[in-house]
Amino acid sequence: MTEFSASQVVYTNKLEKVYGLDVELIDENAESVTYRILKEFEVGGGAYAVLQNENAGADDDVQILKIETSPQGEVQLTTIDDDDEWENVAELFDELTFPEEI
Numbered sequence: 001m002t003e004f005s006a007s008q009v010v011y012t013n014k015l016e017k018v019y020g021l022d023v024e025l026i027d028e029n030a031e032s033v034t035y036r037i038l039k040e041f042e043v044g045g046g047a048y049a050v051l052q053n054e055n056a057g058a059d060d061d062v063q064i065l066k067i068e069t070s071p072q073g074e075v076q077l078t079t080i081d082d083d084d085e086w087e088n089v090a091e092l093f094d095e096l097t098f099p100e101e102i
Contacts, residue, residue: 003044004092010042014067015049018075023051025077038062039093048089049077064089 015023015037027033035051042048047067064086065077080086 003088006092006095008043009092009096012040012042012047012067014047014069014075015040015077022054023077025051035063039096040067041096043089043092046085046089048080050093062093064093 019037022034022036024032024034034054036054037049038052039050040048049065049067051063051065053063064080066080068076068078070076080089
């Protein structure tokens with residue numbers, strides 16, 4: 001069970017304002033990969049982005065990253081290192097994407 005709920009989510013567009021609908025990231029092979037921004041939101045004091053590889057199918061996994069702002073005001077993406085935080089945000093994304101039927 002996630003410590004966040006959909007009612008706490010505030011949708012944002014920080015990345016979209018800077019990069020448009022797509023962002024280019026460097027993978028572990030030092031190659032450029034383009035990702036579509038699926039969702040951006042803030043919850044629990046953190047800001048998060050859900051991205052999907054432009055070549056992925058609708059059912060393929062997504063990347064969940066933290067949105068941070070550098071001291072110079074630059075918007076950047078970072079890996080979520082804390083397993084609990086990542087799990088909570090991933091579960092919240094599932095809840096936002098596939099709400100339970102009442």
